[in-house]
Amino acid sequence: MRETMSPENKSVSLHDAVKLLLEADDIYLLCHQYPDGDTLGSAAALYLGLRQKGKRVSIRCGDPIPQKYDYMFEGIEFPDFEPQFICAVDIADPQLLGQRLSPYAQRVDLCIDHHGSNTKYARQYVIRPEAASTTEIMYDLLFTMEAEITSQIADCIYTGITTDTGCFRYTNATSRTYIVAAHMMDKGADAAMINRVMFDTKSRARLEIERRVLDTMSFYFGGKCAVAYVTREMVRQSGANDEDMDGIAALPRQVEGVEIGVTMREKEDGSFKISVRTGPKVNASKICAEFGGGGHPGAAGCVLTGGVTGAKHQILSAVQKVFEKQENS
Amino acid sequence: MRETMSPENKSVSLHDAVKLLLEADDIYLLCHQYPDGDTLGSAAALYLGLRQKGKRVSIRCGDPIPQKYDYMFEGIEFPDFEPQFICAVDIADPQLLGQRLSPYAQRVDLCIDHHGSNTKYARQYVIRPEAASTTEIMYDLLFTMEAEITSQIADCIYTGITTDTGCFRYTNATSRTYIVAAHMMDKGADAAMINRVMFDTKSRARLEIERRVLDTMSFYFGGKCAVAYVTREMVRQSGANDEDMDGIAALPRQVEGVEIGVTMREKEDGSFKISVRTGPKVNASKICAEFGGGGHPGAAGCVLTGGVTGAKHQILSAVQKVFEKQENS
Numbered sequence: 001m002r003e004t005m006s007p008e009n010k011s012v013s014l015h016d017a018v019k020l021l022l023e024a025d026d027i028y029l030l031c032h033q034y035p036d037g038d039t040l041g042s043a044a045a046l047y048l049g050l051r052q053k054g055k056r057v058s059i060r061c062g063d064p065i066p067q068k069y070d071y072m073f074e075g076i077e078f079p080d081f082e083p084q085f086i087c088a089v090d091i092a093d094p095q096l097l098g099q100r101l102s103p104y105a106q107r108v109d110l111c112i113d114h115h116g117s118n119t120k121y122a123r124q125y126v127i128r129p130e131a132a133s134t135t136e137i138m139y140d141l142l143f144t145m146e147a148e149i150t151s152q153i154a155d156c157i158y159t160g161i162t163t164d165t166g167c168f169r170y171t172n173a174t175s176r177t178y179i180v181a182a183h184m185m186d187k188g189a190d191a192a193m194i195n196r197v198m199f200d201t202k203s204r205a206r207l208e209i210e211r212r213v214l215d216t217m218s219f220y221f222g223g224k225c226a227v228a229y230v231t232r233e234m235v236r237q238s239g240a241n242d243e244d245m246d247g248i249a250a251l252p253r254q255v256e257g258v259e260i261g262v263t264m265r266e267k268e269d270g271s272f273k274i275s276v277r278t279g280p281k282v283n284a285s286k287i288c289a290e291f292g293g294g295g296h297p298g299a300a301g302c303v304l305t306g307g308v309t310g311a312k313h314q315i316l317s318a319v320q321k322v323f324e325k326q327e328n329s
Numbered sequence: 330m331r332e333t334m335s336p337e338n339k340s341v342s343l344h345d346a347v348k349l350l351l352e353a354d355d356i357y358l359l360c361h362q363y364p365d366g367d368t369l370g371s372a373a374a375l376y377l378g379l380r381q382k383g384k385r386v387s388i389r390c391g392d393p394i395p396q397k398y399d400y401m402f403e404g405i406e407f408p409d410f411e412p413q414f415i416c417a418v419d420i421a422d423p424q425l426l427g428q429r430l431s432p433y434a435q436r437v438d439l440c441i442d443h444h445g446s447n448t449k450y451a452r453q454y455v456i457r458p459e460a461a462s463t464t465e466i467m468y469d470l471l472f473t474m475e476a477e478i479t480s481q482i483a484d485c486i487y488t489g490i491t492t493d494t495g496c497f498r499y500t501n502a503t504s505r506t507y508i509v510a511a512h513m514m515d516k517g518a519d520a521a522m523i524n525r526v527m528f529d530t531k532s533r534a535r536l537e538i539e540r541r542v543l544d545t546m547s548f549y550f551g552g553k554c555a556v557a558y559v560t561r562e563m564v565r566q567s568g569a570n571d572e573d574m575d576g577i578a579a580l581p582r583q584v585e586g587v588e589i590g591v592t593m594r595e596k597e598d599g600s601f602k603i604s605v606r607t608g609p610k611v612n613a614s615k616i617c618a619e620f621g622g623g624g625h626p627g628a629a630g631c632v633l634t635g636g637v638t639g640a641k642h643q644i645l646s647a648v649q650k651v652f653e654k655q656e657n658s
Contacts (some may be wrong), residue, residue: 167496168510169524175514181497182507195498203585204552211543214536223533256532 012124024085031061032091033098037163039090042134044072045156049147062098090134132177135160151188158189208238226252229264249275272311341453353414360390361420362427366492368419371463373401374485378476391427419463421447461506464489480517487518537567555581558593578604601640
């Protein structure tokens with residue numbers, strides 16, 4: 001979609017972004033597909049702020065909004081109208097709009113986002129990669145807009161922060177992130193409830209699949225590598241859906257002493273999607289690159305064939321090389 | 330130990346507490362037994378502050394300090410000397426000193442604590458129940474003392490905050506807690522590392538016992554109640570120690586839809602320690618009171634006999650009454 005980036009597209013200040021929104025009406029706020037706490041929290045917070053200013057607004061998302069976010073959407077309506085102004089929140093690339101919202105891909109007037117990888121597809125954009133979440137930017141925007149931060153808006157902004165920082169566990173949380181969170185607490189955000197719903201609640205199906213995955217976990221190289229797998233049959237038996245599978249890839253790496261955690265998930269065609277998670281000493285991306293995959297230094301992926309045994313054998317060979325290199329250096 | 334509370338014991342201001350510390354020397358800092366991130370973080374932070382002021386200080390704890398807290402104790406020594414001043418941190422009752430430190434129980438000059446239940450056993454005390462952690466008070470104390478907040482002190486203070494708020498998940502975290510955390514981030518606290526070590530790392534034994542406990546989990550009353558159990562044999566097979574068992578009681582309640590989560594842990598004498606965790610609609614303490622136990626509205630305990638089957642039967646009868654009452658109200 002790089003062709004959507006035209007020379008007229010430009011970065012604007014928060015002040016100008018607010019001006020654009022306040023001059024507009026009949027506004028669509030677009031969320032990305034597989035919506036998370038940040039895209040939904042940003043959209044809901046902005047919706048509530050714009051409604052305070054008397055605007056007609058509607059939130060649009062290509063996928064259904066998971067029930068666990070209901071508390072952010074109390075009183076929010078989703079009217080259908082022909083939008084005069086389109087604002088995308090937390091969307092790095094128009095492809096992430098998904099099939100249903102793709103007609104709007106070329107028509108985004110304003111994008112508010114914290115992804116450094118944003119393709120600058122919107123006519124005007126505010127991109128702040130130093131923000132831990134898009135709601136952290138939304139906090140500034142609503143402040144600039146002189147919107148009243150209600151407890152519902154506080155919940156929305158806090159939600160984006162906590163979900164995008166993994167409950168303050170990722171390195172993207174800065175002192176400013178905590179300051180914004182503090183302000184949201186003052187405005188009535190129910191952080192305990194939000195974090196409980198986002199991080200401490202497991203569906204029955206999730207419990208079932210986790211139990212099964214833990215049963216497959218094996219340790220290698222003196223406990224420095226752990227490998228677990230998930231077959232389609234295991235997923236079927238547990239009744240797990242895609243949402244239930246979220247974070248499963250992190251489990252092997254969470255065991256004390258494990259430097260390389262591997263999760264192998266069987267795909268439709270019988271091949272395995274390999275997820276590698278590593279500690280600071282090992283580059284996951286390099287391991288996966290050997291098999292045509294890639295990712296970040298701490299989290300990467302690739303695809304392998306040969307069944308559980310064959311796939312595991314291949315990935316363990318690559319892991320062995322890493323540890324041999326470590327010993328020799 | 331109520332008899333240790335004498336009429337001369339008194340609450341002092343933070344300023345006076347600092348004065349006492351700065352006028353003293355040869356100071357022992359006492360931690361509670363089964364030490365956690367807050368008692369250790371408070372002691373280490375205060376130790377480092379007092380060392381800056383040229384004091385001879387030593388930290389004393391009745392139990393060994395778990396390895397995962399090593400980053401707080403870099404460069405900290407544990408000299409033996411006859412203390413001239415004894416300060417207890419995060420210790421609500423002298424009984425929590427444990428056997429080894431019990432000789433100091435009657436001799437505590439100053440206590441810094443955030444437990445509202447503190448028995449005021451120390452000659453002078455600063456007790457602030459509104460603080461989420463004792464390190465949150467220690468932040469003010471070190472500020473008053475004009476100590477330099479090094480990155481190591483920042484790690485200590487952050488650690489107490491995050492461990493005592495369950496990584497910001499409990500209701501005790503206030504806006505001020507976030508403000509202090511923000512300041513610690515500015516001072517170089519490695520929050521991502523700390524939260525990973527405290528919350529995302531499981532020992533092999535913990536993994537084993539968790540796997541076994543999950544296998545025992547049964548659901549009742551349309552999924553509104555979940556019961557799991559742990560026998561001594563299961564603990565033995567997994568190699569789990571007390572630390573590994575921490576938080577196991579929370580597992581049943583974490584399943585979506587569960588309002589009453591029950592964990593039954595077999596004791597030495599074959600009876601079962603029952604832990605009940607409930608959602609906002611159910612009072613756990615009332616359920617346990619029926620069997621001579623007690624606790625908080627959300628978390629309570631009691632002891633039952635009759636083996637797994639007998640204990641489970643009794644607790645399920647009490648749970649049934651709760652749900653019947655709910656339906657009738």
